Amino acid sequence: MAENRRSQIITQGVQRSPNRAMLRAVGFTDADFNKPIVGVSSAHSTITPCNMGIAPLAEEAQNGIRAAGGMPQMFGTITVSDGISMGTEGMKYSLVSRDVIADSIETACNAQSMDGVLAIGGCDKNMPGAMIAMARMNIPAVFVYGGTIKPGHLDGTDLTIVSSFEAVGQHSAGRIDESMLYAIERNACPGAGSCGGMFTANTMSSAFEAMGMSLMYSSTMSAEDDEKAENTQLAGKALVEAIRADRRPRDIITRKSIENAISVIMAVGGSTNAVLHFLAIAHSAGVPLTIDDFETIRARVPVICDLKPSGRFVATNLHESGGIPQVMKMLLAHDLLHDDCITVTGQTIGELLKDIPSEPRADQEVIRPWDNPMYAEGHLGILKGNLATEGAVAKLTGIKQRKITGPARVFESEEECLNAILDGQIIAGNVIVIRYEGPKGGPGMREMLAPTSAIIGAGLGDSVGLITDGRFSGGTYGMVVGHVAPEAYVGGTIALVQEGDTITIDADNRQLHLHVSDEELAQRRVQWKPPAPRYTSGVLAKYASLVSSSSLGAVTDRNLHL
Numbered sequence: 001m002a003e004n005r006r007s008q009i010i011t012q013g014v015q016r017s018p019n020r021a022m023l024r025a026v027g028f029t030d031a032d033f034n035k036p037i038v039g040v041s042s043a044h045s046t047i048t049p050c051n052m053g054i055a056p057l058a059e060e061a062q063n064g065i066r067a068a069g070g071m072p073q074m075f076g077t078i079t080v081s082d083g084i085s086m087g088t089e090g091m092k093y094s095l096v097s098r099d100v101i102a103d104s105i106e107t108a109c110n111a112q113s114m115d116g117v118l119a120i121g122g123c124d125k126n127m128p129g130a131m132i133a134m135a136r137m138n139i140p141a142v143f144v145y146g147g148t149i150k151p152g153h154l155d156g157t158d159l160t161i162v163s164s165f166e167a168v169g170q171h172s173a174g175r176i177d178e179s180m181l182y183a184i185e186r187n188a189c190p191g192a193g194s195c196g197g198m199f200t201a202n203t204m205s206s207a208f209e210a211m212g213m214s215l216m217y218s219s220t221m222s223a224e225d226d227e228k229a230e231n232t233q234l235a236g237k238a239l240v241e242a243i244r245a246d247r248r249p250r251d252i253i254t255r256k257s258i259e260n261a262i263s264v265i266m267a268v269g270g271s272t273n274a275v276l277h278f279l280a281i282a283h284s285a286g287v288p289l290t291i292d293d294f295e296t297i298r299a300r301v302p303v304i305c306d307l308k309p310s311g312r313f314v315a316t317n318l319h320e321s322g323g324i325p326q327v328m329k330m331l332l333a334h335d336l337l338h339d340d341c342i343t344v345t346g347q348t349i350g351e352l353l354k355d356i357p358s359e360p361r362a363d364q365e366v367i368r369p370w371d372n373p374m375y376a377e378g379h380l381g382i383l384k385g386n387l388a389t390e391g392a393v394a395k396l397t398g399i400k401q402r403k404i405t406g407p408a409r410v411f412e413s414e415e416e417c418l419n420a421i422l423d424g425q426i427i428a429g430n431v432i433v434i435r436y437e438g439p440k441g442g443p444g445m446r447e448m449l450a451p452t453s454a455i456i457g458a459g460l461g462d463s464v465g466l467i468t469d470g471r472f473s474g475g476t477y478g479m480v481v482g483h484v485a486p487e488a489y490v491g492g493t494i495a496l497v498q499e500g501d502t503i504t505i506d507a508d509n510r511q512l513h514l515h516v517s518d519e520e521l522a523q524r525r526v527q528w529k530p531p532a533p534r535y536t537s538g539v540l541a542k543y544a545s546l547v548s549s550s551s552l553g554a555v556t557d558r559n560l561h562l
């Protein structure tokens with residue numbers, strides 16, 4: 001084992017006798033002081049189904065690390081539940097938790113000079129939080145996904161949590177009765193695991209597998225299946241080998257591997273949150289990446305998977321149909337993947353994919369044949385215009401109408417907007433504006449699944465547009481544009497929109513335009529005053545003071561020294 005392990009600073013020499021004394025109390029023997037100390041970051045929690053299966057996986061990880069000659073040390077990190085906080089003030093802590101998780105993993109590993117880290121995550125922000133920490137620290141690392149939830153079932157239909165969100169809109173529009181609403185509620189989430197469509201958790205786990213930071217096939221395994229536990233043990237062993245080889249995250253998280261990840265995100269129809277998180281991960285890894293790079297990749301990669309929210313199937317169906325390796329091999333076969341990227345096991349992408357067929361199996365419908373994609377181009381559009389000079393992110397799937405021009409219906413918060421939708425005040429042709437929900441203004445850039453699902457549930461998905469400086473859940477689809485930057489709180493044009501102004505969302509030309517003259521906007525800007533901050537103490541106030549524009553990933557450690 002390499003004698004230049006950083007953990008030797010706390011285990012070797014006379015001066016470190018007190019440090020060893022305490023390590024002996026947690027189970028170290030003399031022999032263990034000569035092994036790499038490997039952190040196991042466990043996000044186990046019973047506050048959300050996404051994370052409630054992680055504790056036994058953390059044990060399996062430790063077993064794998066020990067078997068390979070490492071000395072595991074488990075520590076905890078937090079999670080919050082997007083689905084449970086959705087639609088409430090608590091959702092403001094969701095994106096904040098990404099950076100709290102990153103800071104906590106970095107703090108634990110660096111404080112005790114660990115030689116490597118295996119992080120296990122479940123809910124949405126666990127994944128990017130862990131990867132940001134791994135990229136920052138650049139000690140050998142591997143990510144293990146807690147696993148997807150299996151679909152719920154009702155009257156022969158597969159359900160996910162988004163079924164329940166959409167049922168609220170269906171009920172308010174009189175399309176289902178209360179007994180059906182509660183039947184969906186009771187059956188949508190059958191057990192442990194992260195939200196089962198190609199929503200944010202499954203998007204980020206799939207992207208990490210494609211980037212080479214997780215083991216092949218791991219990202220679509222279900223939380224409750226034995227293979228997830230077996231795979232976690234293998235990840236522990238792979239990490240110890242990576243430590244021996246001194247294979248670090250920045251050897252794996254490169255421009256090429258991030259391009260691979262983004263290509264897979266496009267191919268599976270993944271969450272808009274992936275834009276925000278990969279800008280942040282690239283920033284932490286020192287890899288140049290801009291929001292415009294997503295547009296370049298979008299234009300060349302088709303959506304080849306029929307997955308919820310706008311498609312038919314869930315992640316367990318994708319797993320049964322060949323999983324992410326099958327999607328990757330199809331991209332590779334069409335020169336849309338770099339095969340020379342190295343992965344956490346030391347093998348390259350090309351080596352890992354060599355025995356996988358270039359076309360999907362004919363006995364499944366989840367992964368489409370290359371010549372019959374869901375959409376000929378990617379679905380994550382980066383829109384620009386006088387409303388979004390730094391950019392905005394749209395999910396261009398599940399919509400028939402690709403352009404809408406209509407009167408603005410302006411709301412200063414998500415709650416105001418949801419009430420208007422459920423009260424029937426929103427009609428076909430409207431363009432909803434939800435503002436002061438950005439990274440600083442919210443603060444915390446809430447996901448707007450409640451209003452976007454209510455629009456779908458009310459049958460308005462093809463006729464109502466929605467723009468916000470907040471963001472969307474992976475369960476959102478429709479004529480919706482999020483991450484509008486600059487945000488209202490810092491004086492972005494979205495702050496100057498008035499009720500009834502005409503707005504155009506043009507998906508095909510990736511334009512977001514406010515039909516008000518520059519002169520009029522200049523006059524409005526003179527009148528505009530920044531609102532008082534919603535929080536002046538505590539974690540949300542700290543976050544609001546540090547966070548960057550969403551067009552830069554809403555990171556909290558950019559240019560702090562300037």
Ligand SMILES: CC[C@H](C)C(=O)C(=O)O
Pocket residue numbers: 082083124161162195199200201271273447449472473474475
């Ligand atoms: C259903 C969606 C889930 C709750 C979520 O927050 C996301 O995918 O972002």
Ligand SMILES: [Mg+2]
Pocket residue numbers: 082083124200447472473474
């Ligand atoms: Mg989410």
